Structures are given as C-alpha cells and as structure tokens.
Amino acid sequence: LKTLSLADFFLAAPGTTYPMSHNCVESLAVGTIPVLEYASVFRPALKDGVNCLTYQGKKGLRDTLTRLQGLDALEIERLRKGALEYYDKHLGPKRIVQQLMQPNVSKLHLHAHLAKPAA
Numbered sequence: 001l002k003t004l005s006l007a008d009f010f011l012a013a014p015g016t017t018y019p020m021s022h023n024c025v026e027s028l029a030v031g032t033i034p035v036l037e038y039a040s041v042f043r044p045a046l047k048d049g050v051n052c053l054t055y056q057g058k059k060g061l062r063d064t065l066t067r068l069q070g071l072d073a074l075e076i077e078r079l080r081k082g083a084l085e086y087y088d089k090h091l092g093p094k095r096i097v098q099q100l101m102q103p104n105v106s107k108l109h110l111h112a113h114l115a116k117p118a119a
Contacts, residue, residue: 005030008076009053009068012036028087031080035064044090051082 004010010027012034024034028051035053037060039046048054055064071079089095099105 001026001030004032007032008080009033009035012038014038025087025091028083028091031084033076033079033083035068037061042086042090046086047082049079051079051086053079 004023004026010024010032012021012024012027014037015021024036027034033052034046035055036046037055037057039048039052039054046052046054053064053068055061
C-alpha cells in the first residue's frame with residue numbers, strides 16, 4: 001500500500017472473468033486515482049472526474065491517458081481526495097461493519113467464483 005500510495009494513478013485494466021480488482025480498491029484506500037473501464041461495477045458507481053478517470057475501449061484509453069497528462073497538480077489532488085472519500089464512505093472497514101450490522105441484512109454475498117475449488 002505504501003508503494004501504491006506514491007503513485008497518482010492506477011491503471012486498472014479489466015479482468016477476464018470479473019472486472020473488479022482488489023488492487024483497484026486498494027488504490028482508492030490510499031488515494032491513488034483509478035483509471036478504469038468498469039466504474040459501474042462499484043456500488044455506487046465511481047464517477048469520472050470525481051474519484052476516478054474512465055475510458056471505453058482502446059481509443060477511449062488513449063484519450064484518457066492524454067487527458068491524464070494534461071491534469072495540473074490541483075486537479076490531481078482533488079481527484080486523490082475524491083478517491084479517498086469514496087473509499088471511506090463506501091468500502092472502508094468501518095462502513096462495511098455498519099452495513100453488516102443493519103437489521104435488514106439477511107445475506108452476505110461472498111464472491112465464491114473467485115476462490116479456488118476445494119481439493
């Protein structure tokens with residue numbers, strides 16, 4: 001996390017079977033701005049220009065990388081703050097426990113398809 005926090009941006013390429021990566025969550029946790037194609041996978045969805053930079057397809061990635069190069073230090077700091085705020089509000093340990101403690105929570109969904117099958 002310390003090394004990740006030194007970067008301003010994290011390129012979160014989409015996966016083959018599941019687009020969300022724990023690395024993207026880690027980037028949000030340390031205020032490193034995710035550059036991703038799948039902002040809508042997050043709940044609520046990440047917002048381009050608020051807490052991430054988004055793209056669609058190869059041309060979109062090129063355009064977003066060009067956009068990224070034109071950002072000034074104040075804009076980068078604002079996006080980093082947005083990433084941290086998103087994590088704290090929606091993904092941080094305190095928030096997860098608050099969600100689990102809600103009286104209407106009757107199911108906990110674990111992403112079992114990501115786990116290796118038992119031997």
